[in-house]
Amino acid sequence: MKTICNILVFFLMFHAICWAETNKGPIKIDSDKMVYKKEKNIVEFVGNVHAIQGKLNVWADKIDVYLKGKTNKVGLDLANSAQKQKIEKIIAMDNVRIQQEDKFAICGKAVYWPASQKIVLELEPKLRQKKNEIKGERIVFYLNNSSVEVLGSKKKRVEAIFFQNSKDKKGE
Numbered sequence: 001m002k003t004i005c006n007i008l009v010f011f012l013m014f015h016a017i018c019w020a021e022t023n024k025g026p027i028k029i030d031s032d033k034m035v036y037k038k039e040k041n042i043v044e045f046v047g048n049v050h051a052i053q054g055k056l057n058v059w060a061d062k063i064d065v066y067l068k069g070k071t072n073k074v075g076l077d078l079a080n081s082a083q084k085q086k087i088e089k090i091i092a093m094d095n096v097r098i099q100q101e102d103k104f105a106i107c108g109k110a111v112y113w114p115a116s117q118k119i120v121l122e123l124e125p126k127l128r129q130k131k132n133e134i135k136g137e138r139i140v141f142y143l144n145n146s147s148v149e150v151l152g153s154k155k156k157r158v159e160a161i162f163f164q165n166s167k168d169k170k171g172e
Contacts, residue, residue: 027053029063041067055101061094089113104128117143134160
């Protein structure tokens with residue numbers, strides 16, 4: 001029974017702690033380059049991208065922020081223009097690493113949709129906390145109901161490795 005509880009705690013802690021802060025506080029993004037593509041309504045951060053919000057850290061080769069709606073403003077007031085628009089989705093690509101305290105996720109691509117409160121990890125996603133690890137074809141976080149879905153395929157089945165606490169007694 002304790003093993004099942006440990007598995008559930010692993011997923012809920014990773015989900016609740018890592019992703020719950022996505023709507024709290026300012027987001028600081030450092031990168032080698034930033035490009036605002038007004039015609040596509042995309043802000044691209046390219047090269048050694050590091051995004052921080054609270055205790056949540058995201059690293060990637062590229063992060064694209066897709067904005068909803070259009071602005072009629074022309075000029076360098078990107079902060080004001082972007083602030084008046086809502087984020088449609090955020091896509092982190094290539095060498096994506098997500099960390100909060102002792103919880104890690106790695107993948108080739110992570111997509112976050114604020115409106116539906118959903119995050120999808122793709123391209124070899126893996127979750128890890130201490131020695132515990134889970135892999136699959138896709139990992140989907142549903143923030144609105146605190147659930148996680150790990151999806152497999154014919155080529156890549158879901159794989160989970162959980163270590164029992166050494167203090168657990170046999171049969172419990």
